[in-house]
Amino acid sequence: MNIALIAHDKKKQDLIDFVMAYSEIFSEHQLFATGTTGKLIAKETGLTIERFQSGPLGGDQQIGARIANDEMDMIIFFRDPLTAQPHEPDVSALLRLCDVYKIPLATNEASAEILIRGLESGWLDWRSIKEKRVRYDG
Ligand SMILES: O=C(CO)COP(=O)(O)O
Incomplete structure (x- = not known):
């Protein structure tokens, strides 16, 4: 599975801790990330990102483009809901595309934990075994 990891600045340590805690599961998948988030997680966990x-x-738009190309299976995006972001439109666009293409999205540890445990248990296997993914056709 292709998994994107993203965190706003005040949430980066939380995401590093989360990926560290589940590094065994993450190591079995292809990991992607926005620039600074990816650099920090790779440094702290040793995972390839x-x-x-x-x-x-x-970066958010690039991940959105991968979603639109049906090349992302899960997004873990620890957002900071208390700090204004200069690129808020990009953030909203990424979240919107997750819904357009029905991509599992977690925006905090509680939901991310459920997604990762679901991934481990095979609940998301349908994404990889489905021959032809359902595409949004308007
Ligand atoms: O701003 C971000 C997501 O909206 C994250 O970007 P960085 O990982 O480069 O800090």
Whole structure:
């Protein structure tokens, strides 16, 4: 599965801790991240992560493009709901695309934990075994 990891600045340590806690599961998947998030997680966990641009420089949009190309299976995005982001439109667009393409999305540890445990238990296998994914056709 292709999993994108994203965290706003005040949530980065939380995401590092989360990925560290479940590193055995994450290590079995292809990991992607926005620039700074990916750099920090890779450094702290030793996991291989393909990095996009930093969020404010277009990283969220690059991940959104992967979703639109049916190339992302799960998004873990620890958002900071208490700090205004200069690239808020990009953030909203990414969340919107998760709904458009029915991509599992977790925006905090509680929901991320359920997704990761579900992933481990095979609840999301349908995404990889389905021959032809359901695409949004308007
Ligand atoms: O801003 C972000 C997501 O909106 C995250 O970007 P960085 O991982 O580069 O800090």
